[in-house]
Amino acid sequence: MGSTSSMLTQYDIEEVQEHCHNLFSQQEIVSLYKRFCQLDRNAKGFISSDEFLSVPELATNPISQRLLKMVEGLNFKDFVAFLSAFSARATMQQKIEFIFKVYDSDRNGKVSFNDILEVLRDMSGSFMSDEQREKVLTQVLQESGYSRGAYLTLDDFSKVLGGHGLKMEVEVPID
The missing domain is CATH 1.10.238.10 (EF-hand)
Structure with missing residues (x-):
């Protein structure tokens, strides 16, 4: 191989x-x-x-x-x-673990407010201001029981994302 x-x-x-x-x-x-x-x-x-x-x-x-x-x-x-x-067969936890790796760019096993903010900035571009992104992120974290200064481990990250449906699938064409 x-x-x-x-x-x-x-x-x-x-x-x-x-x-x-x-x-x-x-x-x-x-x-x-x-x-x-x-x-x-x-x-x-x-x-x-x-x-x-x-x-x-x-x-x-x-x-x-x-x-x-x-x-x-x-x-x-x-x-x-x-x-x-x-994969359509991947569990929600497997999808969350993948997303966590995307956010944890320095590979320290923790995701900070700024780590999440950077991804939001990449994804939203000029459609949102930094102030809007920070406000939304602060609210999501607070609703999940975390403060802006918190570092999220994979377990914490799972709690924040776990209740939200993630649609993350790619169909593999069979020749």
């Missing part, structure tokens, strides 16, 4: 399936492998930032720079694990 020019064996498929907690079927993994090989233009066995940004939906995503930090240099197995949060 090291070289992207080789085909996946049944063992490789099952290993990847296990690595991503069986959130993708074997057919979906084969389709994802084909897509991975298309993205890995130089057949290095991993995806670079430039290759990742060749996907138009990702290049125009307002948080693409944060996502790049998470995907730079991913091999196929980790690429599938990254995408597993977007």
Whole structure:
């Protein structure tokens, strides 16, 4: 599985399936492998930032720079694990853990008010002022029992997001 020019064996498929907690079927993994090989233009066995940004939906995503930090240099197995949060079969907790990683850009296991504010700024652009973003975020945190100065751990973050429906799915086309 090291070289992207080789085909996946049944063992490789099952290993990847296990690595991503069986959130993708074997057919979906084969389709994802084909897509991975298309993205890995130089057949290095991993995806670079430039290759990742060749996907138009990702290049125009307002948080693409944060996502790049998470995907730079991913091999196929980790690429599938990254995408597993977007599976229709992923649990709400798996989706929240992924979102937490997006917000926790310094990887210290905590999300601060400013971390969340930065993501909101990326996502809302000029549609909201900094003052509006801060007001909304302060209110959401207060409603969840947290202050502006709090650092949210994954458990805290889950409490804040857990009650809100998250629609975060990507359909994997089967060839």
